[in-house]
Amino acid sequence: MDLRIFTEPQQGADYDTLLKVAKATEELGFDAFFRSDHYLTMGGAGLPGPTDAWITLAGLARETSRIKLGTLMTAGTFRLPGVLAIQVAQVDAMSGGRVEFGLGAGWFEAEHTAYGIPFPKEKFGRLAEQLAVITGLWATPVGETFDFDGEFYQLKDSPALPKPAQAKVPVLIGGMGAKRTPELAARYADEFNVPFNGLDATGTQFGRVREAVAAAGRPAQSMTYSNALVVCVGKDDAEVARRAAVIGREVDELKENGLAGSPAEVVEKIGRYAELGATRFYLQTLDLSDLEHLELIASQVAPQLG
Template sequence: MELRIFTEPQQGADYDQLLAVARRAEETGFGAFFRSDHYLKMGSVSGDPGPTDAWTTLAGLARDTTRIRLGTLMSAATFRLPGPLAITVAQVDRMSGGRVELGIGAGWYAEEHTAYGIPFPPVGERFDRLEEQLAVITGLWETPPGGTFDFPGKHYPVSDSPALPKPVQRPRPPVLLGGTGPKRTPRLAARYADEFNLPFVAPEDSPAIIERVRAACVEIDRDPATMIWSHAAVLCCGRDDAEVARRAAAIGREPAELRENGLAGTPAEIVDKLGRYAAVGSRRVYLQVLDLADLDHLDLVAAEVLRQL
């Protein structure tokens, strides 16, 4: 089981804070540093000092870290055109020496679109656009050097593209898709994803979702064993109940609720729940760290949880 750190900077964080978390995650042995891709805070927090752009952040981290993998959970297809996004991710992959992964989704948060003048089409069209984006992005990356790429899309037609720059990772950086949708999500994952993420889904609720994606793989003659399964869960670890309560209060949550719905409790409790994720096939868990100032939290999990995995 690999543990990755997952942050939500739209809730209030600048680049220096994110860099501090990424470097501590790298130093203590976590496998990756991921961030959300949102432009507006959620809930009652202030969101100060304001949003940071996901791929600008990852470009900086590509140069300011050396080992840890970097990526998004999930970039919204509504935010960017697929050709320029393919260029951006390929460039950041080169800047990092081949450590980048692209998590991408249809986009869901209507308010952030209206807050920053981003079109927000109906859900059906958003999935249509996501499907074309995946075809264009992966097609550009996988085009052999010296070749050109064409795509007769409705939303994003591409003609005679040189398909440059190429990422370091070949044939392309890993693509992550996720969610709980019963129809289009499994089909897109089977066609394009290297990893399927179940966001905030309990272990006991996971097999049905995984089975839908497995079935979609079989339908297109893809071996489901080639898919990496992962989960994301809120982290709240403490050496004892008092420390768990303190960390829960810092993020405005209750310990009992976090124990039920997230990864909360003592290191022993968290190791036990990670075992339940592993039992349903999960190979990675993204630990959603909401208090970015609490670097001791990462130290505790690295020392008392990672070493047991």
């Protein structure tokens, strides 16, 4: 069972704060440090302001040595696919081959308006072409060129450089779309993620993806299934309540929709997701100053998961 720390820096975190969390993630034995890709807070002042996902990961690539690094999810509206392929390949090389690449269509229109980023109406078709371009560039043998003639993107005689350090950068796709999302995952993804949904919705979506994987002729075991869930663990009820209050949430709501409560309660809830096929969890950590929270999870939750 992989436990990964997932942060939301647009809510207010500078690079130094993220570095402290990433180093704690590594030292405490977690599998990976992931972050969102947003430029605008979704509540609160968001001070000192946004940090760029791939610039952050480039820095962390040089200041960590073991943990995987990635995004849930890189916004497809923020970057041209050719440029993004270069950026991710470079960070992968800088990390010694520790990048995992999550890509989504982009959805938060207000952040596009705030920073002058075009927000196209047709995002899913663009996402499909972005995946084709990025994976195609990486897979092109050195010395050969890559061409692509799509509706949204055209590339001609690209040298398809640089290459990532890994022979195959793991690709993550997620979401709750009933048809096109599972089909896209079956075509391109190594991992499928269900974000912030309960057991029933998770089971339904995992089932759709399994069907799409089978229809694509892929081995069932070639897809990893994961969940992203907010985490709020405490040694006792008072500590759980304190941590919930800090992030502006109610304990009962967190227990219903996330991983909250005592270590035993959280282990039991993870087990229920695991019965549906999840083998990896992205623990959305909203109070980045509370490193004792990570220590508790590492010492009291992780050892019970095997």
